[in-house]
Amino acid sequence: MLSNKPTRFSISCALVVPLALSGLIAFGAASSNLQQQDIAPSVREQAGASRVSEPLDYRSSQIIVTDPEGIAYNADVNALVRYPLDGDGPFPVVLYLHGRHVTCSYLGNEFLSTGECDLELPRVLGQPVNVIKSVDSYKGYDYMARNLAAHGYVVVSINANDVNDKDLAGDAGVQARSELILHHLDILREINETGFYSKLDQPYLFASLRGKIDMTKVGLMGHSRGGQGVTHVLSVNQARGPTIEVGELRPAGSTFNQPHNIRAVFALAPTNFDFINAPNTTFAVLLPYCDGDVSNLQGAFMYDESRNLEETTPSRKFQLVAMGANHNFYNTTWSGDDYSNQDPLCSSNAENSGRDDPIDQRRHGEFLMSSFFRHFLGNETIFSSYWSGMASLPADACPVQSTNSGQRCDDRVHLSIQTPKQQRLEIDNTSTSLSLTMNQLGGANSTSDADRFEFCSTRNDSGSVNSTGCPSVRTWATSGQLYLESDNSESQFKTILNDLDVTAYDSLTFRVGIPVKTSENNPLTSAPEMHAILTDTFGQSAAIEISSYSNALYLPPGDPLNTEGAKTLLNMVRLPLASFQGVNFEHLASLELVHIGPTQLQLTDFQFQALAGELKLANTDTENPTDLEPSENNMAETASFLDGQSGGGGSTTLPGLAVLALMLSAFKRKRTVNCVRCND
Template identity: 40%
Template sequence: MKNIWPHAAGRWFGLLLLVVLFGLTGCNDSSDDDSVGDAPAAERTMPDAVPTQVAADPADEGPYTVAENEYNFGRMTVMDWKNGDSYGSDIHGYIQYPQDAEGPFPVLLFLHGRHGTCYDGRGIDDDDCENPIPSFRGYEYISRNLASHGYAVISVDANDINDNDSGPSNGDTGSLARAQLVVRHLDAFRDINQVGGQGLSQLMGKLDMSEIGIMGHSRGGEGVNMTVRYNREQLNPHNITAVYSLAPTDYNTQGVNNVTLASVAGYCDGDVEDMMGNFAYDTSRYALASDPYPKFQLIPMGANHNYFNTVWASDTRPDDWTYIDPEGDDPWCGENAEGNGRDTPALQQAHGLFFIASFFRYFIGHEQAFGPLWSGQAPVPSSICPNGEQSCDDRYLLSVMAPATDRLIIDDTLDPASLTINNLGGSNYFYNMSTFGTCQTNGRPGEGCAVAVPTFNIAEMLYMSWDIPAFYRTQLLDTDVTAYQVVSMRVGISHGDADNEGGQDFDIVLEDMDGNRASVTASDYSDALFCPPGGDFYDDTNRGSQKTTLNAVDIPLTAFEGIDFRHLKALEIEFNRSQAGTIQLTDLVFQRVDA
């Protein structure tokens, strides 16, 4: 168990210091910046608005004809850092890029996950298999699209690692081996870009490796997370600045810092059914206090594990959800249940392309049209909605943690001190709650927060239950928030409380030092307040899909009218829109999300 007292003591010291400062100066300067946005800090009286236009859709093919080269650069030795095993792996894959274009092209790399490697049985390595399963071909619908828009996309064959990586109890599950393989591929293409060779001299001088984006799926997701750390340990590291971790495992509990991270966990994942992508986000969001890059948690509510990869989706048993629900009758994730919430393979690949291409075109290509999506406020286009639906934001739950310089943490809830005091040094109060406290779940079983088992986030959190109108109040101590755009929190609607079956709603109130108050209803800006759907996760015969997750409630500050944003006194969450209920809460933050 971690020692909670240094953090708590720091908060109490912070409160004492603030009291002294108030006595001496009567003011509280919340930022060292002389200016924010378009006006000097001293002149600002209102926060900036957040863009709310429909997110740009990257699905259309671009103007470039796509060239492709499949390559094999020989063999390398990879290792397992936990048990010391080593074995050989091919350095094999393909690269797609714009044909007959000048370049240089921003470089992306894709890494598939752990799947069967041979259609006629598992082999020791590819040389023993007459008909290998080309998992690295499963993302061509994404890589070809990106190449048509001017990107060079490498897709890595990791079958040799899949044939050799060990189970969770015996080793690192291939995480280091995959990181070594990724870096070796990048090394090879850096050499090609500089001096040609390897039969790819046409790419000399055409690869822009100043900023690199990497995507990994499943154990490949954990592999690209590990790559961030492993790459930095090399003598000549690559500048990897954006990581898209798609349905990753997280056996090694990795924090991913100093890169932009999107960690994705499908609600109907039947392989990584405990949604370990959420764990990676939870570990990373505060891993480095000065981290200049944003972090994102994305939960596609209808997504399973396999459909993101077209090779896996074409196998004889493509729906991994049937591994744990053989009858397919779970009310939400079961394909045989009437009115289920599942994605078809086509829809899942449509939103796989949408989010992955948008992510890299904004954070690597710096194409500004894709920025509004990653503010957390832009509606998704109808092209990734089920047939006939024009709006479906409730199917894609995106949580945003802004860079350290663009956020002011009210309460991170990292320890039980949050029951009495916030990160600013202000007091916390819980009025008329029937119960409240702190809890943290324990990873894969999802236990530890009794109000909702399983909860598949591992963040430390508050929980609050009420059966009469109640509210939570946290003191803001004359804080100036004009530098920010939203007030954010992550909320879970606890499925263990029957009073939550219809979902929940609440009001968020900001109060200034003059006593002016402004109230906004959470559901007007968030689609995440529904009761988690599906059957009992721990059913005796089948495992259902119902589990609580922590999802964003982001309210634009411009929605709060008639208050002085330069001098905020308190924030309240009022639970008066339902008779009773329970929520779980963390990450109460003011943020600037429109970079």
């Protein structure tokens, strides 16, 4: 039941606006802001595209791969390659690694094998009958490889079926997959230097690539256990052991097996058995919301564990949540639907299913994976708008049906971004319970009209994850969080910023999730209405409606009682600072989140980020902030918003705001920050 307490948000509006010297509050954000956001370019645009090689399948001598528990076994060295036929390069390298799918097929039945799959019945009449076939998972990404090669990349998809057949013991093949990846990169480096590799079944197959491969720009994509492999390889790459090929030993430290320059890693629906992270490389993890295989979305742990690393090569980290996707359909060889549970969102046979079919899933998958590598390996800046959170998916990355109807699909994929420490200013990453009272700047954290305000964590003392460690029955994250709950008509979270200068940043960001609760413990029926307010030290405030800028605040879809149904993920809200008009960004006093109506929120990672570059808000000659004067459109939006608030005012005029801005500019003070918890 809603309380009859007075609405604090409305009262503050009524008090602040008429009192010119006590401060001003302006409300921005048109409701159509998301619809007006730029559209990212397509990765399928063929202008300037190269001719592409046929898919060339190579084999080399087997190598011995190892396991931390002392297990060792032979593994095939086999891969599919696509590369540009035009141009002199050098071409960046992208390597794909599939996951632990079955390896053999017998009359339509698929299974893991302990030996070779390609067995034939004797020739009786005509051609022999191939009754046991290999399941070629490594060929399942060729739809992406072909297009990426056309835009100037050497793409290698490696066969890890031998590891799949033998990874039941030890570390589940994580180390073996890493060693296999690095050996294929060794072969490419040798081909680039000499034009051949003696152990290949066709040593001169890639002679035309001599001198055309850019081994300083290597990117890896791994799917499922391959996703754990391409992330784990970052540590193996820096401490390489010997390479044992059949007939030859390459000792550790030799010229052949030097570390590689791995600059970008994309983990697709990965396993993450050991809470690994991704240091010193640009890293993205994609979490399919309807994953029926890695249904606890372990890749979320990779993002959380990577987001605050101390790095020698500062790099961005990304988390992508694909709402209608399953585990398998990104690979064309994996034709079965891995989601077999009954759920109103994720069951493909449900009446109002929210699932992507295989074609739709590969449409967004190709855009996300290819644009990632084209931007972070190839420096194709046309994709920077998407990877800075400022552009929407292109039409051909949306489901066919929505594209045909002219609809955008901004709510289908949620993007979270963590810039390097040099490009962000943390308010609070909520790593400990200290965040209940104090942020990392030394400012106070507080709430009003909240029924619950608690710290929670999904990490047990043993280091494992307890998904019910936070109020949601399923929280897929390892970061500490603040939990706020209120049944009142309004509630508020406030954090003090201590005269903070944020002019080097363009966005205010935080991550948020709504808990999944059963009918017995008071679930929400809709996402709460939420506003963010920035106030400067002169009392000027600006508020914007969060739903106008972000789709991250959503009620988790699916069945809350289904263990593979509704789930809480922490997605980033990005609020452009330029939309907080009328505030002095050199002297911020506080951030407030105001929640209208019943509210249940899990929150973390409050920070200012330079997602697209430095924000220029002040004229250095006059020291007068240039963006303090609201536009006429913004004033109209202010009046419209205030009219809808009980007790609202709105009599301050545009000239009055401009005069006040000039008056207040004379009182600007130097930034002082008491960084009490910066090293937490």
